[in-house]
Amino acid sequence: MKIRLREVRERKLMTQDELAERTGVTKTTISRIENDRQAARIPTVRKLAAGLGVDPSELVVAQDAGGGEGGESV
Numbered sequence: 254m255k256i257r258l259r260e261v262r263e264r265k266l267m268t269q270d271e272l273a274e275r276t277g278v279t280k281t282t283i284s285r286i287e288n289d290r291q292a293a294r295i296p297t298v299r300k301l302a303a304g305l306g307v308d309p310s311e312l313v314v315a316q317d318a319g320g321g322e323g324g325e326s327v
Contacts, residue, residue, distance in 0.1 A: 256298060256312040259287040265305050276304035 262272055262283075269287075273280040278300055285291035286301075293301070293312075302309040 254293055254295070254298070255289070255314040256286065256293050256301075257314055258283065258293070258301060258312060261305055261307060261312055262287075265307075267305065272301065272304050276300045278304075 262269070269280045269283045272278070272283055278297055282291065282297070283301075286293045286297075298309050298312055302312055305312075
C-alpha cells in the first residue's frame with residue numbers, strides 16, 4: 254500500500270520525531286515508509302493518521318485498477 258505520509262506530515266508542520274512520539278511508530282519506520290523502503294501496514298496507517306489528525310483515507314494513494322493491492326480497506 255502506497256501512502257503519502259511525507260506530504261501530509263509536512264502540511265501539518267510536524268517532524269518525523271514528533272509524529273513518532275505521538276504514534277508510537279519509530280522514526281526509522283516513518284522514514285522508511287516516506288522513502289518507499291517499507292510498505293505501510295493497515296494498523297500503522299491508522300496510527301499515523303490518528304497522530305496527524307486525519308482520516309486514514311487521506312494518506313492512501315489510489316492504485317490503478319489492474320495493479321492494486323488486495324481489497325483490504327483502511
